[in-house]
Amino acid sequence: MSSQSSQGGFLPSEEQVLALLSQIQDWQINHGFLLKLLESETEHDVLSYPVGVSLYPTPFPKSLFNRAMDIQSIYNELYVAIARDETWLYDATKELIHTESLANALWGIHEQSKAAGAVQEISAAIFRSDYMLHTTNTKSPDPLDESETTLKQVEFNTFSCAGASHAKRVADMHRYMARTGAYNFKDAPEHHRPRASSLPRNDNVESLASLLATAHAAYGAPKSQASKQTAVLYIVQPYNFNVADERPIEYALWEREESVPTYRLDWGEDIIQYTTLTETKELLFHPPWLAGPDPVEVSVVYMRAGYEAHEYNHIGWQARLRLEQSSAIKCPSILSHISTFKKVQQALTAPGALERFLSPDKAALIRKTFVMMYPLDQSAEGLRARKILHDDSSNYILKRSLEGGGNNIYDGIPDFLASTPPGAWPSYILMERIKTPASMPRNILISRTGVEEGLTVSELGILGTCLWKQTKEPLLHNTCAGWTFKTKFADVDEMSVVKGYGCFDTPLLE
């Protein structure tokens, strides 16, 4: 236990923990900070359980938090430039077409859609760049010493970014706890009592809604003869247990001063059944329950589905193609979606890659967040990867070029590859492990399985929103849109709160 970690020198008593747990539980119920217990669902009832959270906010260096927020607009600029550069994006990801059926589907849909002719020059996107703290001195005891501690990017997400609503709720919850003095334990030293003023606010839900509202306005009046109304179409996975993360964006759109009509539609068959394309490619939504003969013309398609390979059966493919072909503004369009593959993240580490898209100053700021990454192909970089595998891969992680966790190999990489057909190797990238500063903060994490105390590692996600034309004009909208923050025990590799690894948390900025 390090004396530098903020909760390091103090552990609350069992009675004190129980008092906090009771407050947290009631706050979570009252604010819908919950997940559906899907197996309990009937048409008229469902049970919900609390999302995993940390008992305390977890210390995080304020200067690095601010830097991550500051550079998000550069990351937005970078990934917009990538979406505008189909040639580069194709080169970076083309090997995946043969090894990942999702990449095959996305490029296939893009080609079909392009052949039909693009009818909407505006695109929108919600990005999330995930970071962890990294030390250049593994023996360093001081995570606040910037000469030794820095931010390194874990991954960059361009599609269906989740967690914003939960991240806002946890920030509100820890702030409430701090304001009410819930942490002011008698025997806790002053610096172990988080002040509300050290906890950042999080307006991410409002920011995401604001992007979609801006895109909705940019679309303008209905163009088809058939429709008198435009609306955002929110595409979701059916039977999702995470409605408490999805729905707040929809509520925020309806509740804006100028209300933005927003309708949900399940991925797949329902898209085929309840939408049509006009001759001039307007996407019309025909909700089965709505009054009047007029369909709704879709201004913006917001995607929270379609990120898993199995969703692209024949119907899923046709559904995505219809959305992509339409004149609706896509959030995001398919080229942005493709830029989420980890092959893109790795390709950007190649010499000169960033400078293709950014000024040298901006490229330098972005490059500072990179760790070493290698492809597993026949290139010079690929051969370097093979040498690492041969010598010592213990400082590396093998990542498959798919979204989210669950596809990473942390140990025994050579054995894993030996059992994998060499033809599938290009799906993977070899990524240098991020080295957590030695003096990790302790915290108490709450989950369905229990309340545990230990050393923790946090992941900071920064949300970015942008709107742009596919031509080379300046971006129409480019902002940092808030953050997510997740904490897990140091000895756990995975980070996925809704799957039970780690929990939502608030950075205590110091």
Add this chain to the structure above:
Amino acid sequence: MSSQSSQGGFLPSEEQVLALLSQIQDWQINHGFLLKLLESETEHDVLSYPVGVSLYPTPFPKSLFNRAMDIQSIYNELYVAIARDETWLYDATKELIHTESLANALWGIHEQSKAAGAVQEISAAIFRSDYMLHTTNTKSPDPLDESETTLKQVEFNTFSCAGASHAKRVADMHRYMARTGAYNFKDAPEHHRPRASSLPRNDNVESLASLLATAHAAYGAPKSQASKQTAVLYIVQPYNFNVADERPIEYALWEREESVPTYRLDWGEDIIQYTTLTETKELLFHPPWLAGPDPVEVSVVYMRAGYEAHEYNHIGWQARLRLEQSSAIKCPSILSHISTFKKVQQALTAPGALERFLSPDKAALIRKTFVMMYPLDQSAEGLRARKILHDDSSNYILKRSLEGGGNNIYDGIPDFLASTPPGAWPSYILMERIKTPASMPRNILISRTGVEEGLTVSELGILGTCLWKQTKEPLLHNTCAGWTFKTKFADVDEMSVVKGYGCFDTPLLE
């Protein structure tokens, strides 16, 4: 099915109902419109399920809704006058002392507290007056015809009034549904689509918090040497599954522009353990977790426990006595609590009783909301009750003088009384049945047990808040504080949503 009832002429299809149910379920989860499944509770986890709600808002005459809101300040005035008139209150309830242990405890605690000397001349209270629609013409098909339809009071609650938070949530939910066009079914006629503008807003949580904040301010600075801070003490029942109704008032107090510190304390042993009285009767709260040696001086005691006889064991009695004796402002004080017995409601129907407390004009407005009520004692009115029982009691309900539902006899009153010792009869009052207008609205009610359609009856509760000095000055605060609205099937006698009878609803004012 009557053509006058607003949803009467139209039933949505199963597909349409399912679309609404899905929206309602997600809204309830996201907004904490839930109850704890207590048996699932551990220190780190708990399941919650949705509170019962109606699919649609239910029509209610706008003029009668407004009248109920308008006369609430008179009802507040009346019940403050009763709390100031101990003699009258004692006469009205003294027979209960021998038959109801709760009445015995409350009067006993009052006497002990009075003997010790009153040290706080200010009292606060939150009242709720419950009404149903009543017709003077049981064959009338028109609930909107005021010559035939009027408001009759079911009961008047002066203690621990619940339901405000749920009532606010259901109003927000139905308004959201109406605004988003969720009810605009293709085949529903225009007048079956509730407009948001016909649904009253409900600021009841903010109003209740506002009363407590006003009382907190009226208490002033800490008086004891030991304390530097004052706070509201919120007394609750332990292991309550209804935290989503209780907590929002606490959150609203903390979140006011001028934050009002509010701490929860369980009824019983915890009051004995964590509070003390100073020599000058300041009530000090010593939260076990708080930093610093200074206890908190309690400005206001807000009671959401202590309404059941079993709570007054030796410890419960001592706990309530300590609160009552203290210089904290009680919400409510014990005389107001005693005025919640149905014997008081019945005693007010006696000739001249209202005029003891109110001007003739105001008394007339209140009396219009009364049905006939009789005691079961040896008075002239009691003898009249016996004659009714002998002739035909089918138009009457027998109510025990306790809070809430579950104690009423709807059928077989003579048989019930025959099996009850005559000494216990004075606990009961005989109350004329409220006659629901014949043309009842249809609705679809959602509960854990299913989704059912049928004829419904609603109960409108009007919340009132007041602050006063025990002397005869004008009230310091006297407002109507919002509403609750519950709907059940016409063939169900009980109304208790959290127990599974009926559901929360919004009046559709027309």
